[in-house]
Amino acid sequence: MRDKDLEERKRRSIKTTFRLMTQGMKSLDPLEEMGFSSALLDRERRRLRQELNKGTLNSETLERLVRRSLRWSPRSVPMIPDDYVTLLRILRRNPSMGALEAKIPADSKLAGHIIGTANSSMFKGRSPVTTLRNAMVRLGIDLLKELIYRWVIMDTIFKPQTEEHVTWIRKMSFRAVASAYMAKEIATRVGVSGDEAFLGALLHDVGEPYIVNLLDLMRVPLPHDTVEKTVAKVHEETGAVLLRRLNFPESVCQAAETHHDPVASAANSVSLISAVTDQLLLKYKIMTPPLWEIRETKAPFRLLGFTEFEVEGLLDRFQEILDLVMQEENESST
């Protein structure tokens, strides 16, 4: 009898250990770590698998999933941790150095990045800086803001979450960063806020990596062309929802919402500048049609008042920016 009890106890303890282990494994699901509930994710994954098995899965199925995902999270912005959301909101309020410093933990990766940039060949002074405060002062508030915006976005939504589409998402982030620096220069030539143009170009396609990461994290083997079609169809509205929740200027949100719409984008200079940088990417074949449903057009250049000769100048300058961003990426990966 005693032996039997012991056996039963052993059996139960093995069962409990196994349950705890699988619970531990389950909590490693990155979507759960982002705050999405496991019951909800199980339901969504089951739904996707069923549609896939029945042969009814198409881009509309995935579009609905993307729209639902924006309501899943108790966080204000899916895929962006709350401390980063707070940092972005503070940046919008033209903070002082002290206010910004208070929100960046001195031992964080971001602090390391700021200090590293202040000591890079482009900014280094006679002596290296070692503290976050000194690095911030050396860079100056405008550059610092750009650096933080770029870091937060690239470290979250633009960060490949699985091995599945690493190359695709890296290309997206390369395009976004190069476009942002080009947009800032275009803005100064046409009398538009450089900050807003920078953010508009950096973020107008933020819906793309969000959708690709989300679908990859569903861990269901989705047909690649269906994923591409979904990205092409809903990246604009998805990006605009994310940016509005992050409280970005309305011109930036509208750039996300309208950059493929020639009529709507014509009314917003930030959107037009993003359309120009997209055209420059097209000319260098960094972005290839017909997937993104944009064709070569001179309209955004014309609407911003650029002559043919000036467009040639923009193309030359963009080549330089592409080289600089490429060089910077190579340096940071070595």
Ligand SMILES: [Fe+2]
């Ligand atoms: Fe786009």
Ligand SMILES: [Fe+2]
């Ligand atoms: Fe774009």
